[in-house]
Amino acid sequence: xxxxxxxxxxxxxxxxxxxxxxxxxxxxxxxxxxxxxxxxxxxxxxxxxxxxxxxxxxxxxxxxxxxxxxxxxxxxxxxxxxxxxxxxxxxxxxxxxxxxxxxxxxxxxxxxxxxxxxxxxxxxxxxxxxxxxxxxxxxxxxxxxxxxxxxxxxxxxxxxxxxxxxxxxxxxxxxxxxxxxxxxxxxxxxxxxxxxxxxxxxxxxxxxxxxxxxxxxxxxxxxxxxxxxxxxxxxxxxxxxxxxxxxxxxxxxxxxxxxxxxxxxxxxxxxxxxxxxxxxxxxxxxxxxxxxxxxxxxxxxxxxxxxxxxxxxxxxxxxxxxxxxxxxxxxxxxxxxxxxxxxxxxxxxxxxxxxxxxxxxxxxxxxxxxxxxxxxxxxxxxxxxxxxxxxxxxxxxxxxxxxxxxxxxxxxxxxxxxxxxxxxxxxxxxxxxxxxxxxxxxxxxxxxxxxxxxxxxxxx
Numbered sequence: 001x002x003x004x005x006x007x008x009x010x011x012x013x014x015x016x017x018x019x020x021x022x023x024x025x026x027x028x029x030x031x032x033x034x035x036x037x038x039x040x041x042x043x044x045x046x047x048x049x050x051x052x053x054x055x056x057x058x059x060x061x062x063x064x065x066x067x068x069x070x071x072x073x074x075x076x077x078x079x080x081x082x083x084x085x086x087x088x089x090x091x092x093x094x095x096x097x098x099x100x101x102x103x104x105x106x107x108x109x110x111x112x113x114x115x116x117x118x119x120x121x122x123x124x125x126x127x128x129x130x131x132x133x134x135x136x137x138x139x140x141x142x143x144x145x146x147x148x149x150x151x152x153x154x155x156x157x158x159x160x161x162x163x164x165x166x167x168x169x170x171x172x173x174x175x176x177x178x179x180x181x182x183x184x185x186x187x188x189x190x191x192x193x194x195x196x197x198x199x200x201x202x203x204x205x206x207x208x209x210x211x212x213x214x215x216x217x218x219x220x221x222x223x224x225x226x227x228x229x230x231x232x233x234x235x236x237x238x239x240x241x242x243x244x245x246x247x248x249x250x251x252x253x254x255x256x257x258x259x260x261x262x263x264x265x266x267x268x269x270x271x272x273x274x275x276x277x278x279x280x281x282x283x284x285x286x287x288x289x290x291x292x293x294x295x296x297x298x299x300x301x302x303x304x305x306x307x308x309x310x311x312x313x314x315x316x317x318x319x320x321x322x323x324x325x326x327x328x329x330x331x332x333x334x335x336x337x338x339x340x341x342x343x344x345x346x347x348x349x350x351x352x353x354x355x356x357x358x359x360x361x362x363x364x365x366x367x368x369x370x371x372x373x374x375x376x377x378x379x380x381x382x383x384x385x386x387x388x389x390x391x392x393x394x395x396x397x398x399x400x401x402x403x404x405x406x407x408x409x410x411x412x413x414x415x416x417x418x419x420x421x422x423x424x425x426x427x428x429x430x431x432x433x434x435x436x437x438x439x440x441x442x443x444x445x446x447x448x449x450x451x452x453x454x455x456x457x458x459x460x
Contacts, residue, residue: 014137017195018146021084024191025130026153028088031184033161035095038169038177039112052109059113061361063121068128068358073216075128075350080136081197083129085189090122092185095178102175127357132349133197135341140440143341144291147334148282155279155330159272220351223344229432230343233295236423237336238360240299242367243412244329247306249371250405251322257402258313267319274326281327287335292432294335296420302328303416310409311397339432345439380404 036056043052075083094115101107130150138146168177224230255264287294302325309321344352382389383403390399397406423429 014139015142017197018134018137019149020191020195021130021133022149022153024188025126026156028184028188029153029157030161030164031181032091033157034165034168034177035098035181036157037162037165038174039098039116041165041169042174043109043112047109055113056116058365059117060120061364063117064124065358065361067121068124068354068361069217069220069351070213070354071125072128072220072351072354073213075125075132075354076216076347079197080129080133080350081192081195083125084133085192087122087125087129088185088188088192091119092182092189094119094122095182095185099175099178099182102178124354128350128353131337131341131353132346135346135349135440136198140338140342140438142286143338144285144287144294144334145283147337148279148284148286148330150337151279151330151334152276152283155272155276159269159276163269216351217355220348220355223348223352224355227343227436228428229436230340232423232426232429233292233336233339233432234356234359236419236429237295238363240332240416240419241360242363243415244302245364246367246371246412247322247325247409250375250408253375254310254402254405254409255315255318257400257405259315263315267315267322270319271322271326274323275329278327279330282331282334287331287338290433291335291338292430295332295339296424296430298328298331298335299423300417300420302332303413303418303420305413306416307410307413310406310411310413313398313402313406342438342440343432343436375405375408378404379408383407 040056043056098107098112098115101111134143134146134150165177168180172180224234251268252264255267288297305321305324305328307321309318309325311317340353340356341349380401381387381404383394383397383399383406384390385399387394387399387404389407393407394403397403397410428435
């Protein structure tokens with residue numbers, strides 16, 4: 001008879017608990033994606049305004065930037081299961097409010113903005129709590145695999161939700177789609193209520209830094225600042241993330257300059273499958289043993305894929321390049337997350353992860369404002385038929401409409417590769433896993449499905 005050690009039992013219980021949470025969040029994220037797509041269609045069909053449609057994105061991002069640093073201390077103070085329950089409950093109530101307004105014929109655009117703002121405010125609690133909970137449930141050798149599974153959650157929202165919503169909105173109308181979203185929130189709540197996340201083992205550092213919300217939020221930044229390796233990694237990932245976010249903005253004008261909207265839609269779907277494949281590979285593989293190699297090595301490959309996407313006005317070539325780039329993304333993200341989860345003390349991870357996310361998002365609106373004029377007024381004229389680079393670069397990648405954007409893709413790809421090479425040459429970043437000791441134990445605390453008799457949102 002095969003005996004199972006207590007460590008193996010703890011690992012199995014933790015992974016089982018994480019899998020249950022993951023399943024609930026996967027279903028919930030798909031539901032949220034359905035509502036997001038359907039509301040966007042409703043606003044555009046009702047108002048005909050792209051500006052009013054784009055405001056949904058703004059009201060979705062602002063709470064994460066403004067409130068993100070402040071929710072971090074709450075994630076560290078409270079039981080993380082109850083933080084996720086609070087997050088899902090708040091989002092569910094805002095979704096229910098939209099349904100009621102719609103059914104009574106009172107729904108207006110500004111109602112949606114408020115609902116999105118409220119939902120995003122509660123949602124800002126979700127990701128830091130979920131990331132920090134992984135540290136309590138999953139052995140640190142499995143952080144990469146857990147990160148890959150979380151990327152599948154995001155794939156569900158981006159890849160599956162639009163396909164389903166496009167069909168469902170015709171069959172059951174907007175109110176039916178939103179009711180499905182509400183049911184997915186209830187499913188996520190039931191999964192969270194069925195499991196237990198162990199209480200945090202407090203460290204001396206975490207206890208010494210207790211205070212007001214503002215003081216603890218500032219400490220999240222201080223923690224990063226005191227560790228040069230983490231600081232440089234954060235700067236590197238922030239720069240890379242900003243530049244990667246440019247891709248989807250430029251993709252539509254790049255492809256429509258020589259192909260049809262149908263071809264664009266097919267290409268986006270095929271490219272998105274690359275993200276799914278990368279997520280599945282990461283969840284099965286777990287990433288390289290040295291996680292910084294997963295960050296820098298696949299960033300180098302991502303740069304090559306970006307360069308490939310801009311070389312020719314060719315649907316197969318662009319699709320192949322973007323498929324490869326999307327394949328690299330979940331491996332980069334999961335490897336980066338695994339480093340932070342291993343190197344940050346568990347009882348301050350909420351603060352640190354919230355600050356990390358806020359810093360990553362703050363510059364993004366500025367990039368969105370600048371990239372359009374940069375493409376229209378600088379890069380496109382450079383590769384016009386009689387442009388300054390028509391006789392040099394134009395001989396390689398072509399000239400005419402869209403070729404300036406293609407050159408921008410090539411330039412971004414080359415920059416990614418140079419940035420990855422320079423980052424590898426910097427010792428504090430290359431040796432981050434050697435120089436900075438792990439802050440989590442080899443095995444997580446005991447976790448299981450049984451819910452304690454008394455448990456709630458309590459402070460320590």
